[in-house]
Amino acid sequence: MVKNTRAAKTFRTVWMAVLMLFLYAPILIMIALSFNASVSRSQWTGFTLDWYVKLFNDPAILGALKTTIEVAVIATIISTVIGTLGAIGMHSMGSGMTNVLINVSYLPMTTPDIVTGVSLMLMYLFCHVPLGKWTMIFAHIAFDIPYVLFSVMPKLRQMNPNLYEAALDLGCKPLQALWKVIIPEITPGIFTGALLAFTMSLDDFVISYFTSSDMYPNLSRIVYSSTKLGVKPTMYALSTLMFITILILLVLVNRRTKLENL
Amino acid sequence: MKRSWYATPYALWMLLFAVVPLLFVCWYAFTTPEGAFTLSNFQEFVKPRYLGVIVRSLKLAVYCTVLCLLIGYPTAYFLAGRDFNHAQSLVVLILLPMWMNLLLRTYAMMTLLDDNGVLNAALTALGLGKITVIGTEGAVVLGLVYNYLPFMVLPIYTVLKKMDYSVIEAAEDLGCNPIRVITRVVIPMSVPGIVSGITMVFMPAVTSFAISTLLSNGKIRLAGDLIDYIFNQSSNPTRWNIGSSFSLIMLVLILISIGFLRKVDPDNEGGGMW
């Protein structure tokens, strides 16, 4: 952007530092507290790993962890396949039809989470489908698909339209051309879409809350219930583990693709 | 097989799990539990306690959006700077919290702000008195900003990053000083990103659920919490119908605000919805 003077650069550095503090102080404090021997949040009484031990001995939390990961993985796989195929399909349609279909994707993105959650709950209950893991997975797929679609569509649009023709020209059958040229060309988009889908799935609380039940809680539901019962440092331990896992994942991912291009 | 058929699973899934459920909401909103048409569900919200919740939700969401824009724009601008060496890793760091569960993040905030929390412990240690933050509207707005700030930074950053640098050089060439370059060129050109960011922050903020409950010990209830309450806790036999009508109102409000913002950015250059 505009060339910066020395003062402007200093200001920028301070600004970023304060922002980082704002974004990370709560998280870092939470991590610290997960190692705090005391239950108190205001006193440091010594380092302990007790909360982590407790965490891994808590069947409810382990169950919720398993559910959360299972839901995210299944929803990511299915939504990536459906979303990618959808993008490829729409790319070869007339613009009128494409617009209609894309607008369907804007629907879950524009609809507030709570309304999406409530609407799905109403439908499940109306159809007498008991709320559980699969009702949650189906809901996650529905809100994950648009993220995949909108990650893949731009890659298809940016793609030199002649690439597909070049593949045919060099002897590929249409399906081969799809696999050998188009898919590799849009792989960054697919990868991004899958990552976003996975993230949205992990991150989701509201829609999961309305489309599952206490019988199959995911992590957010466990946390939400626990806040009503007062402080549980095991929750800090859990959050810490999740944070570190995601951090490692993202560092790995960031080596391959730029996060800000999502 | 024609390529356009590949979109079939997509179309079916979205129809079944995005369009049809909303039709259920509409159906319930306009009927009695017996299935007869009625408008009485909407009359519930003229009652002051419900109306108050809506007004408060809108108010806090506006505060949150304005704060996010004030913090987010300079941040995005700095990050997009060409001479900013650490931009790449900072972008990742700013987006990173988006990857953390909304609830966990709020939970972390709660830990910090609680009456017996870290903030007050620090203030006490410094000899300053304790302050009560949890339970105030300020705490809720802070929580909203904390959660939704990245959604403001991202679209603005994307637009600024894509901006052709020669446009800025052209502006300088035509006699703009750095301030004018920003006000006359950079900001007008990033309007799509701003619009996108506003939409992406305002929408979840106005309908936010759980954030306010956690940061106010349940004292401040926003629209989302009210919907949850009506559906899951009240014993009213018409609760599905009333809840649906409230959901529908939220939806319409959101659609109106999106429609309004879209007028500013008809080509959706701001980069989609997120």
Added chain:
Amino acid sequence: MVQDTRLIELKGVCKNFGDTQVLRDVDLYIRKCEFITLLGPSGCGKTTLLRIIGGFEMPSSGEVLFEGKDMTGIPPYKRRINTVFQKYALFGHLNVFDNIAFGLNLKTPEQMGVKTKKEKKEEIARRVHRMLKLVKMEGYEKRSIDALSGGQQQRIAIARALVNEPEVLLLDEPLGALDLKLRKEMQLELKAMQQQLGITFIYVTHDQEEALTMSDTIAVINGGRIQQIDNPKRIYDEPVNAFVADFIGESNIVDGVMLEDDLVKFSGVEFQCVDEGFDTNEPVDVVIRPEDIMIVGEDVGMLTGTVQSVIFKGVHYEMMVESGERTWKVHSTTMQPVGTSVGMTIVPYNIHIMRKATTADAVPVQDKTNKEA
């Protein structure tokens, strides 16, 4: 050298996109080893015509024959034709070697004339290397596509198409993105390659100079119709209508009236010419190349005028000479200062008479009988 066998033949090809008629009743044949250029302004339909030959578009009506057999419905991957695309369309996820080897990798060992997969691999490496040598890009095998300049990408795109040993190579404005000097070099190289390989090149461009430099045959296209098909010299010297005259080289085009055979009147003066077969007093277009107008003394000129401007163009001067109501563009190696009154003469065979024709009803003539004239 160009053979007489007709390799590709288009009969009555029409193409509509929605309501827009892009190609109207195109008849064209392309001979073995011919370098034919489809030349015309942008939007004239030349690229569509090329894409129909390549199999990327289906004609709305009409036939495309390959060695006499209809290939209208044959998909691109079954045609013995390869294409160099306008923006090269190289595969960004593959390196230079794999880009060129792409088509060969799809073939079975038998199709490559070897027995085992290992031999196929060696054969591919051999052929890719040969191609890199042909396009003067040896040693670039492992490079990524993004690391190449436009001109280098161009060469790789050509190699990728040629390695499949097509009978016909289609080139869609392949030099459009290159700078002038590089373009000139590539023109000569392409022409040399075509002669060395002895295959047919179908070349699309809007650059008339490029077309004149490289082609055995030029098809001038406008408004979806072929205006004229001929060798470069005849296209230049004997344009069939005002459009071709104007598009190829520079021209003065004026309205005239044909008084009788070999006599035309324009600018109020009667001129001898060499055209016959017009109606008496038929309005015609008169085309005169700027270099065909000779500056002479004011008293001996058939037309007289005043020099309005002079521009030095390297080899010649370009002068605008005002005479009566119109201004003539004149190319001459001797300069007349601005303001000089001059006379102009034109010899009969440099006056080209054309029927008034709109592009829509121009009759395309494919006359290659006296090509080498």
